[in-house]
Amino acid sequence: MPIRQKVVAFLIAISIFFVILELVRRRKLREEYSWLWLLTGALLVTLTIWYDLLVRITDLIGAVAPTSTLFFFALIFLILVCVQFSMRISALTNQVKDLAQEVTILKAKVDVQGKGTEG
Amino acid sequence: MHSDTLIIIPAYNEEKTILKVITSIKEQYPDMDVAVINDGSSDNTARLAREAGAMVLSHPFNMGYGVSLQTGYKYAVRNHYSFLVQIDADGQHDPGGIGTLLALVKNGTAHIALGSRFLGPGEYQPSIYRLTGIKVFRLLLRLLSGEKISDVTTGFQAMDRKVMNVFVRDFFPCDYPDADVIMLLSKLKFTIKEAPVRMYSSPSGKSMHRSPVRAFYYTFKMVLSMILTKLRKYSLPNRDDSSKKVEG
Numbered sequence: 001m002p003i004r005q006k007v008v009a010f011l012i013a014i015s016i017f018f019v020i021l022e023l024v025r026r027r028k029l030r031e032e033y034s035w036l037w038l039l040t041g042a043l044l045v046t047l048t049i050w051y052d053l054l055v056r057i058t059d060l061i062g063a064v065a066p067t068s069t070l071f072f073f074a075l076i077f078l079i080l081v082c083v084q085f086s087m088r089i090s091a092l093t094n095q096v097k098d099l100a101q102e103v104t105i106l107k108a109k110v111d112v113q114g115k116g117t118e119g
Numbered sequence: 120m121h122s123d124t125l126i127i128i129p130a131y132n133e134e135k136t137i138l139k140v141i142t143s144i145k146e147q148y149p150d151m152d153v154a155v156i157n158d159g160s161s162d163n164t165a166r167l168a169r170e171a172g173a174m175v176l177s178h179p180f181n182m183g184y185g186v187s188l189q190t191g192y193k194y195a196v197r198n199h200y201s202f203l204v205q206i207d208a209d210g211q212h213d214p215g216g217i218g219t220l221l222a223l224v225k226n227g228t229a230h231i232a233l234g235s236r237f238l239g240p241g242e243y244q245p246s247i248y249r250l251t252g253i254k255v256f257r258l259l260l261r262l263l264s265g266e267k268i269s270d271v272t273t274g275f276q277a278m279d280r281k282v283m284n285v286f287v288r289d290f291f292p293c294d295y296p297d298a299d300v301i302m303l304l305s306k307l308k309f310t311i312k313e314a315p316v317r318m319y320s321s322p323s324g325k326s327m328h329r330s331p332v333r334a335f336y337y338t339f340k341m342v343l344s345m346i347l348t349k350l351r352k353y354s355l356p357n358r359d360d361s362s363k364k365v366e367g
C-alpha cells in the first residue's frame with residue numbers, strides 16, 4: 001500500500017472516529033447507538049495502519065482483492081445499521097401509538113370532567 | 120353509573136354516514152354507551168358524532184383502523200365495561216345485528232361473536248377479488264387453527280372483557296387486524312362463534328382494500344401475520360384468574 005494512500009485513509013478513518021466521539025460528547029448521539037459506529041471507526045484506523053491484517057482477512061474469506069473485502073464488510077455493516085434502525089423505528093412507532101392513545105383517552109376524560117364542573 | 124356495554128365506532132372522515140349510524144344505534148339500543156374513535160378526521164365527523172350523543176375519542180393524528188379499535192378497547196377496559204361491540208362508521212353494518220352478537224357473548228356461548236355477511240340475508244356482494252381473498256384466508260385459518268369461520272374479514276364483532284384484555288396488549292396486530300386476530304384468540308383458547316348479520320356494500324364507496332397495491336400488501340401482511348401468530352408464544356399472566364372469576 002503506497003504511503004500516500006495510507007496517509008489519506010488514516011486521516012479519513014481517524015476523523016470519522018473523532019466526529020462520532022464528538023457527537024456522543026455533545027449528546028447529539030446517544031451512547032447506545034454510538035458503539036457500532038465507534039467500533040467501525042476503530043476498525044478502519046486499525047486496518048489502515050495494519051494493512052497486513054486486511055490482506056490476511058482477504059485470504060481467510062477467499063476474496064481476491066483487499067478492496068473487495070473492504071466493500072464486503074462495509075455492506076454488511078450498512079445492513080446491520082439498517083436493521084438496528086428498523087428495530088428502533090418499530091419500537092418508537094409503538095411508543096408513539098401508545099402515547100397517542102393515552103392522550104386520546106385522557107383528553108376525553110378531562111373534557112367530560114370539564115363539562116361536569118361547568119354544569 | 121354507565122351501561123355495561125360499550126359500542127365503539129372507529130371513524131375516519133365519515134361525516135356522510137356517522138350521524139345515521141349513531142342515530143340508528145341509539146334508537147335500537149338506547150341503554151348502551153356509544154364511543155366514536157375519531158382517527159384524525161379532517162371533516163365534521165367528531166362534531167356530528169358528539170351532536171348525535173356519542174362519546175368522542177379523538178386521536179391527535181391519523182393512525183389507522185386497527186389503532187382506533189385498540190383505543191376503543193383501552194377506553195372500555197379503563198372504564199370497566201363488561202361487553203364491547205365494534206361496528207363500522209360507514210353504514211356497512213346493520214346495527215340490528217348488535218343484539219344478535221351481544222346475546223352470544225352475554226349468555227356465555229362465546230367470548231367473541233363475529234358478524235358474518237355470508238350467513239346473513241344481506242345484499243352484500245363482494246367483488247371477485249375480495250371473495251377470493253376471503254376464501255383463501257378462510258382456508259388458511261382453518262388449516263392453521265382449525266377454526267371454521269365463514270367471514271374472516273368482518274369488522275362487526277361483540278366481545279367480553281377477557282377478550283378486551285387481550286386486545287389492549289402489545290401483541291394486538293394494529294395493522295389490519297382480521298384473520299390473525301381470530302387465530303390469536305383461537306390459540307389462547309377463547310370460544311369464537313359466528314352469527315348472521317346484515318351487511319350492505321359500503322355506501323360511501325370507500326374500502327380499505329381498493330387499490331391493488333394495498334390489496335397486495337394486505338394479503339402479504341395477513342399471511343405473514345397468521346404464520347407468525349402460529350409460531351409465537353403468547354403469555355397472559357392473569358388469564359387463569361379472570362376466567363375462573365367469570366365462569367364461577
